[in-house]
Amino acid sequence: MEYLDFELPIKELEEQLEKCTVIGEESDVDVAETCKQIEKKIAEKKKEIYKNLTAWQRVQMSRHPSRPYTLDYIKALCGDSFLELHGDRNVRDDKAMVGGLGKINGQSYMIIGQQKGYNTKTRQYRNFGMANPEGYRKALRLMKSAEKFGVPVITLIDTPGAYPGLEAEERGQGEAIARNILEMTRLKVPIICVIIGEGASGGALGIGVGDKVLMLENTWYSVISPESCSSILWRSWEYKEQAADALKLTATDMKKMKLVDEIVKEPLGGAHRDRETTFDNVAKAITKAYGEFKKLSPTDLVAQRMDKYSEMGVFEE
Structure with a gap:
């Protein structure tokens, strides 16, 4: 450990x-x-x-090398029922974004998420969980397939951000993320988003629009990482702890601002110290969330989702 x-x-x-x-x-x-x-x-x-725990300590917890990643959750929640699907039918198969069909408690879902690596070799293979445009286009293709067959969607968010390389920008990184946000707002099946680690910037938002957004206790969700924020505001990474506090990026802060719907409890010491309990808590939260939306008509589902996001950031004095 x-x-x-x-x-x-x-x-x-x-x-x-x-x-x-x-x-x-x-x-x-x-x-x-x-x-x-x-x-x-x-x-x-x-x-x-x-x-x-301080905000910065929760950021550290979300990045713990022993913390379970997307494929760990899929294996634990779906067992042998998961069928991985590949490719965006345009450029290539992005290994940082995984997705496919699986069953949780007898219900079929299209499960999509960012995958990090466990060691140097797999981290390079998975591009450190930073998806290229084809990753987001693969995610959208799978969501559209789910919509066609009436299958609810689950997204597992764990990324330090979308890949910022020149080739990613050349292939339309910004457009791919914006397209996903647009299409997810009007997808006619229930969408449940679960932040299982880092939820950074547009990389997280590209698969982060849902009817129910769940956030594990020791995760973070923000427009920018504390280190990058510190380097912009103070020209140094030394102030990352102050930046983490100022960004209000913890699960408690997000829930208070109504940017996420529910906090999923982790075992004492974090998800990595008791994986089975964490998987069980996530499975229960997903099943409960789906129960709230499965009886809604597609029209009501989309209208409710649009209203939810339209109300964000609106305050009365």
Whole structure:
């Protein structure tokens, strides 16, 4: 298990517990009481740290290398029922964007999401979760197929942003994202968006328009990353913590501003510390969300979705 800098006190206590257990196993000394005391300290320290995370610490949690990615969720939620579909029928198959048909609790869904890599080789293969225009066009093709056959759509958002390379701009990155936003507002099947990691910029918005937007507890959603914001405003990455606070990018902030609909709880310590509970919580949230929209007619569904987004950013004094 990898530990973030603010988790080091927990690491020290867990190492103490491990040493204490080894001493008990290798000698006749009774260490049961000592182990219990250390376990109690670990539990208290975890509550103290994880219940008071700053915005920047939640950004770090969302990027934890052991955190489950899109294909982990798909495998856990769909099992062997998932059929991956490839290509945008125009340029190529973007490996940073995955999608296909799968069943969750007996209901068929078109599931689309950004996929990051687990090591250097797979990170390059997946382009660090940054999709090219063909990735967004593949996503739109799959959504249109889902609409044709009346299948609800799930999007899993986890990206540091759309790929900003010259070749991506040449192939119409901005147009591809804008087209997706337009088409998702009027798609005639339910759309459930789940932010499972980083939700950065237009890269997230390209698959982020939905009837219900769910956000895991230790994720973030913003127009820009804290580091980039810091480099623009202060000409340095040193102020990323202040930038994270100012951007109001946490799940709590997003819910308060009514930009997301629901926060999905994570186990204490983050999704990576108890994957099964996280997968179960997400599956329940998706099933509940679909239950709210499955009986609506396509006309009512689109009208409700349009009203929801039209009301964002409107305030009365």
